Amino acid sequence: MKDDRLPMIEAFAKIEMHEDVTASCSIHESSFALGTSSGKLLIYELDNLVSKSDLSSEIVSIFPYGESVIAASNMGLVQRFDKIPTWKLNVTSGIDNFVFSGVYGFFSDSKGEVVVIDSEGKQIYSQFHEDVNQLAASKDGDLFAIAKTDGTLIISTPSNDLLQNSSADESDIETISQICFRQDGVLLACRDSLGFTLDDRPENRLECWHSVRGLLHISELPAISSSILPTKNGAIVGCNNGSLLRFTIGEEVEELAILEHPISSIIQWGEDVIVGTWFNSMRVSSKGEVIWTHEHEGLVSNIFAINSETIAVIGSSPSGEKPASVVLIDPDAQPIRYESETFDYDFNPSKSQKFTGGLTEAEVAEAEAPPSVSVETEGLMNDLEEDLELISDNKIVSKTDLLQDLAESAKAINLPPIADAGDDKTISAEDDGTAIILLDGSRSYDPDGSIEHYSWQNSNGKVIGDSAQVRVRLRAGTHSFELTVIDNNGAASKAIVTMRIQ
Numbered sequence: 001m002k003d004d005r006l007p008m009i010e011a012f013a014k015i016e017m018h019e020d021v022t023a024s025c026s027i028h029e030s031s032f033a034l035g036t037s038s039g040k041l042l043i044y045e046l047d048n049l050v051s052k053s054d055l056s057s058e059i060v061s062i063f064p065y066g067e068s069v070i071a072a073s074n075m076g077l078v079q080r081f082d083k084i085p086t087w088k089l090n091v092t093s094g095i096d097n098f099v100f101s102g103v104y105g106f107f108s109d110s111k112g113e114v115v116v117i118d119s120e121g122k123q124i125y126s127q128f129h130e131d132v133n134q135l136a137a138s139k140d141g142d143l144f145a146i147a148k149t150d151g152t153l154i155i156s157t158p159s160n161d162l163l164q165n166s167s168a169d170e171s172d173i174e175t176i177s178q179i180c181f182r183q184d185g186v187l188l189a190c191r192d193s194l195g196f197t198l199d200d201r202p203e204n205r206l207e208c209w210h211s212v213r214g215l216l217h218i219s220e221l222p223a224i225s226s227s228i229l230p231t232k233n234g235a236i237v238g239c240n241n242g243s244l245l246r247f248t249i250g251e252e253v254e255e256l257a258i259l260e261h262p263i264s265s266i267i268q269w270g271e272d273v274i275v276g277t278w279f280n281s282m283r284v285s286s287k288g289e290v291i292w293t294h295e296h297e298g299l300v301s302n303i304f305a306i307n308s309e310t311i312a313v314i315g316s317s318p319s320g321e322k323p324a325s326v327v328l329i330d331p332d333a334q335p336i337r338y339e340s341e342t343f344d345y346d347f348n349p350s351k352s353q354k355f356t357g358g359l360t361e362a363e364v365a366e367a368e369a370p371p372s373v374s375v376e377t378e379g380l381m382n383d384l385e386e387d388l389e390l391i392s393d394n395k396i397v398s399k400t401d402l403l404q405d406l407a408e409s410a411k412a413i414n415l416p417p418i419a420d421a422g423d424d425k426t427i428s429a430e431d432d433g434t435a436i437i438l439l440d441g442s443r444s445y446d447p448d449g450s451i452e453h454y455s456w457q458n459s460n461g462k463v464i465g466d467s468a469q470v471r472v473r474l475r476a477g478t479h480s481f482e483l484t485v486i487d488n489n490g491a492a493s494k495a496i497v498t499m500r501i502q
Helices: 361-368 404-409
Strands: 013-015 021-026 031-036 040-045 048-054 059-065 068-073 077-082 084-090 097-100 104-108 113-118 123-128 132-137 144-148 153-156 162-166 175-181 187-192 204-210 214-220 225-231 234-239 243-248 254-258 263-269 272-277 280-284 290-295 299-305 311-316 326-329 388-391 425-427 434-440 451-458 463-465 469-475 477-487 492-501
Touching: 021 059, 021 299, 021 311, 031 059, 031 068, 040 059, 040 068, 048 077, 059 097, 097 132, 104 132, 104 144, 132 175, 144 175, 144 187, 153 187, 153 204, 175 225, 187 225, 204 225, 204 234, 225 263, 225 272, 234 263, 234 272, 243 263, 263 299, 272 299, 280 299, 425 434, 434 492, 463 469, 469 477, 469 492
Parallel strands: 425 492
Antiparallel strands: 013 326, 021 031, 031 040, 040 048, 059 068, 068 077, 077 084, 097 104, 104 113, 113 123, 132 144, 144 153, 153 162, 175 187, 187 204, 204 214, 225 234, 234 243, 243 254, 263 272, 272 280, 280 290, 299 311, 311 326, 388 469, 434 469, 451 463, 451 477, 477 492
């Protein structure tokens, strides 16, 4: 029997958090900084806490500066720490975005004002830009970029020289989901037209901008970008639909992998990349193979390298849940590989003539028959090992698309139905530790007939419902359900959905 489980890797250290981590960065050697939702600035040497400071409100960004850090809070405090605070800058209108290039710092406040400061916290200039969505700075500090909520993209210098200004058409609706600079100073911007475009531009696209020459190139993306990693020769982009794409200058776009969930973070690790997706971090080779995966207790929000041997994985937990820990992983550690299961059979026909090793005609007919459907619902919580409670509700009748054209061209063939169990979901539990969820198979259809039966089963094979939609109450944990649909000619198909309750 083939085992399709991916190789797993374990964390070698876990840092328990008392509140959510909102910002992070590596500093030098084995030290790194974490910022929290209440304003705590924590400096670690691997898993040892070495210093602690308080900015009094949520930390939005942290950047290294030599062996010190510069942090910014949303209530308007920018402060440099070199074991102890060395300078601070107060901004009365708060801070929404902050980036630091190593030479200059750039921040935007709640009024849309963009301010440039030097490494000592002294203001160089400020300019009003209304609603600022993101900021980016080049590595050498010579350029910075502004992405506005109306889709406008601006490239400027620290001395306020406007180099590029690209705005969306007045009748178009655009957003910019990601911006960052490559090492060569080219700006990468992921732009999205929110479902429609007025010209021949792709709906979702990666744009490459030169500060002097302007727009260099446009590449189409399959979905809205959720993360981007600039590389020496291009970029690696993660999308909301789970696509992991590699862009190389002068070459065709390469699809590295298709994952099941949006990609939240990407870092380079040798020739490979390490990505965060849903509750997992994964190492993906340059050929698109998953080398290992690690399951985090929270939704992975950020991954960064502490040194050449260690990465930190940060996750966020749903509101009201215990904050997720920060885990430290050696990406080069030997993953746990699952061996394929084998079975030994002891069969000696001379000992008994009762079984001959084959099935009778009656047994064959029973094995090929559609699964039986049970409509028993009362007392189900006591019978199910995964603490599932069926919620009585009126059945929701769904209209199925019969695809008449396909049926006409395939009258002599009974095509199997298409089972659709819906999307995997993560839901926060209520105060009693449970959540009511809807198992929705109403998008299932039969291309040349109609669906006659629905059957929902839990992971233990227990039938829990016989309609397209079934409401259940689940306790905290991960639960999988299998939907079986049977058409009017007896053909069946199955689909699986996973629900995670936190």
